[in-house]
Amino acid sequence: MPVRDEGTRTADxxxxxxGRPVDSYPVLPPEVERGAVRRIxxxxEEVLARPCREVTEFGSPELSALIDDMFLxxxxxxxxxxxxxxxxxxxRLFVYDCPDDNGxxxxxxxxxxxxxxPGPGSRRLVDDSEGCLSVPGATMVVSRTDHAVVRGSDKDGNPLVIEGTGYFARCLQHETDHLSGHTYLDRLSRRDRKDxxxxxxxRREAVFARRASKAADMSR
Structure with missing residues (x-):
């Protein structure tokens, strides 16, 4: 899912x-410094259209390296x-660096x-613009709930509960959809999907060029 406002990433x-507040955090997470760029x-592509497998081995160097690569x-x-x-x-894994609507x-x-x-009527549906890194250059209006809770584990197997509102709630729902084999296109009408x-x-070639340029800049 694309960043809505790059300016929200600050070391504040x-x-x-x-899911827990910290006193401060760098603009670039430490995983970025350790990672390698992978093709998106x-x-x-078939891998995007099928449910992902459960992670069964925690605490491995391979899992840590995958997370580092995904962050970068x-x-x-x-x-x-x-x-x-x-x-x-x-x-079944995703990473995030996303603002909510409260900054x-x-x-x-x-x-x-x-x-x-969510139970019936317990969360409000919001229509907002949404994109996807696997649908490069396209944005469409998608309905999502304004609050989301995701339960899982960290890379060492410790339980996690991540709660989000606003744009971060949208991000949590978007990424969880991916792991079930769905993109946001599956939530659109046939006409909007074609659009x-x-x-x-x-726009895809321009998007690919920007990514290549940024990857080159970060490798210097």
Whole structure:
């Protein structure tokens, strides 16, 4: 999911790391410094269209390296969230660095996430513009609830509960959808889906060029 406002990433005190407030946090998470850029999959690739496998081995160097790579890949693509199948790995895992509507920055990862299902009428639906790093260059209006709770684990198997409102709630729902084999295109009418795919065809090369330029800058 793309960043809505890159200016929200600041080294200030309004940050929640893995769901908990921290005194301060750098603009670039430490995972970015350790990671390697991976190719982002594009809608139409099979790995994006099937449910991901549960993570069963925690605390491994391989899982830590995947998270590091995902953080760097997300930042190179100006993303607010990135699911593992968006880098071609069919595991239930996503990373995020996303603001909510109150200006609080949320940073972290979650393994084997399960989105709480709201009761009837318990959460308000909001129509807002949404994009996807795997649908490069396209944005469409999508309905999401204004509050979301995701339950899962961190990379060491410790339980996590991540709660979000506003744009961060949208991010949590968007990334959890990915792990079930869905993109936001699946929530659109046939007409709107065709419009989004046309946008992608028109803009994807410019998006790829920006990502390549940013990756080159960060490697210097």
């Amino acid at each position: 005190r309004r940050v929640r790391l893995q 999959t594009v809608v139409g 890949t997300m930042h190179v693509a100006d993303g607010a969230g990135l699911a593992a199948n968006q880098v071609g790995v069919d595991l 609080i920055r949320h940073v972290g990862h979650i393994v084997n996430p399960v989105l709480d299902t 989004a795919l046309r946008q992608m065809e028109d």
